[in-house]
Amino acid sequence: MFGSKDLGIDLGTANTLVFMKGKGIVVREPSVVAVQTNTKQIVAVGNDAKKMIGRTPGNIVATRPMKDGVIADYETTATMMKYYIQQAGSKKGLFSRNPYVMVCVPSGITAVEERAVIDATRQAGARDAFTIEEPFAAAIGAELPVWEPTGSMVVDIGGGTTEVAIISLGGIVTSQSIRVAGDEMDEAIISYIRKKYNLLIGDRTAETIKMEIGSAGEPEGIEPMDIRGRDLLTGLPKTISITAEEISTALRDTVYAIVDAVKFTLEQTPPELAADIMDRGIVLTGGGALLRNLDKVISKETEMPVLIAENPLDCVAIGTGRALEHIELFKNKAKESR
Ligand SMILES: Nc1ncnc2c1ncn2[C@@H]1O[C@H](COP(=O)(O)OP(=O)(O)OP(=O)(O)O)[C@@H](O)[C@H]1O
Numbered sequence: 001m002f003g004s005k006d007l008g009i010d011l012g013t014a015n016t017l018v019f020m021k022g023k024g025i026v027v028r029e030p031s032v033v034a035v036q037t038n039t040k041q042i043v044a045v046g047n048d049a050k051k052m053i054g055r056t057p058g059n060i061v062a063t064r065p066m067k068d069g070v071i072a073d074y075e076t077t078a079t080m081m082k083y084y085i086q087q088a089g090s091k092k093g094l095f096s097r098n099p100y101v102m103v104c105v106p107s108g109i110t111a112v113e114e115r116a117v118i119d120a121t122r123q124a125g126a127r128d129a130f131t132i133e134e135p136f137a138a139a140i141g142a143e144l145p146v147w148e149p150t151g152s153m154v155v156d157i158g159g160g161t162t163e164v165a166i167i168s169l170g171g172i173v174t175s176q177s178i179r180v181a182g183d184e185m186d187e188a189i190i191s192y193i194r195k196k197y198n199l200l201i202g203d204r205t206a207e208t209i210k211m212e213i214g215s216a217g218e219p220e221g222i223e224p225m226d227i228r229g230r231d232l233l234t235g236l237p238k239t240i241s242i243t244a245e246e247i248s249t250a251l252r253d254t255v256y257a258i259v260d261a262v263k264f265t266l267e268q269t270p271p272e273l274a275a276d277i278m279d280r281g282i283v284l285t286g287g288g289a290l291l292r293n294l295d296k297v298i299s300k301e302t303e304m305p306v307l308i309a310e311n312p313l314d315c316v317a318i319g320t321g322r323a324l325e326h327i328e329l330f331k332n333k334a335k336e337s338r
Contacts, residue, residue, distance in 0.1 A: 006100040007088055007126075008321030009081065010137070011117065013066045014159030014182060014287065016046075016080065017314065018088045019321030025314060026088045033076050034062040045083045054202040068179040069106035069134070069161035070113045074120060081124035101126035102330065104320045106161045107133040108177030130330040132323045134158075135165035136172055138285040140322050141315030146170060151273030152280065155262055155298070156316060157288025159183050162258050164265040166273055170329070174268040180257045182288045185210050192250035193229070197240055201229035209247060215292040216255040217300075219244035222292075255294065259301045266302060281305035285315040 008019040011031070018027035029046030036043055037059050044052060044062075052062040065076035085099065101121050105114055114131055121129035135154050136146065144152035147170045156163040159182045165175035186206040193199050193206075201209075205227060213225050222244035231238040262282065266274065282304050284295055289312040299306040309315050323330065 005089070005097075006102075006324050007085065008102045008137075008317060008319075008324055009084070009104070009121070010317035010320055011066065011077070011081065011103050011105075012158055012316070013064065013069055013161070015313070016084055017317035018084050019317045020088055021321060021324055025317055027084045029084065030064075031066050031080065032062055032064050033080050034060055035076065036060055042079060042083075045080055050204075053204060067160060069158065069177075070109060071116045071120060074116060078120040078123040081121060085125050098125055098127040100128050100130070100324070100327070102130045102132055102320050102324050102327070104134045104137045104316050105131045106177045107135055107163055107165060107172065107175045108161070130327065132320055132330060133163075133165075133172060133175075134161070134316055135163040135175055135177075136167060137317075137319035137323060138163070138309075138315045139165070139167050139283070139319065141317065141319030142283050142285055142309040144280075144283060150280075151269070151276035153265075153269075153277045153282045155258070155282060155284050155286075155289075157181050157258060157284065157286040157291075157294075158316075159287065162261060162286075162288065164261050166265060166269050166277070168273055168276075170326075173270065173273060174265060176261050176265045178257060178261045180254055180261075181286070182207075182210070184254045184257075185214065185251050185288070185291070188250050188254050189214075189247060192246070193227070193240075193242070194232070196246070198232040199227075199229040199238060199240060200232055201227060205229065209242065210251070210291070213242075213244040213247055214251060215244055215248045216251060216294040216297040217248065219248050219292065251291075255291075255297060258288075258294075259298055262298055262302060266304075278304060281307045283307050283309055285309045285312045287313050 010017040030050040032049040034044040034049040065073040071077045118129045138156040139154040162181045166173045189206040224241045224243045295306040
């Protein structure tokens with residue numbers, strides 16, 4: 001039934017990745033679409049659209065159709081997925097038939113939100129669509145022994161959501177999904193700089209600051225960074241220098257919201273599985289796992305070993321694609337939601 005052109009899609013708040021069976025990741029683009037407001041025509045998708053954020057004239061808007069891990073704008077999400085499915089098809093030779101598509105969803109998703117993902121995927125051209133919970137996909141992608149009778153713990157920190165899960169024997173034993181992740185870190189930086197310096201910076205600048213000098217806990221040996229924004233008092237552009245210590249202070253609440261979710265999940269974990277996790281360690285995936293020192297802070301607060309997966313940004317997409325090999329486990333769920 002399932003063929004080599006079937007796809008796994010990590011439909012993320014920040015990035016969309018498409019995995020093709022046997023080929024690996026064939027599309028990796030930001031989840032951004034630029035639309036002409038009067039005609040509703042798509043002007044750009046992905047990287048080209050991301051460059052336009054905060055730089056569009058009045059008649060074009062560059063938006064992210066996903067928010068907090070779920071679909072915020074249905075039509076635009078379907079259009080974006082269609083574009084990426086076609087892109088995957090054209091890169092690897094046109095599909096001889098429409099592909100079956102497995103899409104990841106946050107574990108805390110409502111039935112209505114999940115239904116929207118399945119419908120949008122079908123509308124985007126899938127022959128049929130199936131869903132997999134994001135932390136489970138992340139654990140498969142991080143090569144954790146998810147099918148074995150042993151406990152694995154994964155913390156997937158994306159753009160919109162942080163998913164924490166304990167997995168054993170092919171199922172999620174306990175999990176928590178919080179709508180606090182990379183985007184919230186960017187917002188915390190914007191808010192800190194506005195309050196302290198009366199300087200307004202854009203989303204992309206905030207994300208760059210986070211990646212370049214952002215740190216959980218005490219940063220060491222990181223040079224200050226010059227940043228540009230608009231002075232709220234004079235209305236004019238202004239450059240200031242900001243230190244890593246200041247950004248660490250700005251990120252503190254977000255970091256500790258993630259730490260609390262990890263601690264809460266550990267408290268719900270049956271003792272045998274907790275012992276397995278103690279041996280193997282907690283595995284971090286998602287782009288947020290790359291925040292400097294986050295692994296160290298989680299390890300210190302939980303007194304558990306913490307590891308960052310090899311390619312944290314790719315784990316969910318790889319796991320979503322690999323799950324196609326176990327499609328019989330996901331098939332019924334998709335049928336139920338029809
Ligand atoms: N080096 C880095 N340091 C800190 N954050 C980073 C780094 N690289 C990427 N990120 C952040 O990771 C997030 C994107 O991660 P990812 O692609 O895993 O999320 P997503 O799958 O799109 O989101 P979600 O899983 O919430 O739907 C963004 O917020 C981005 O700013």
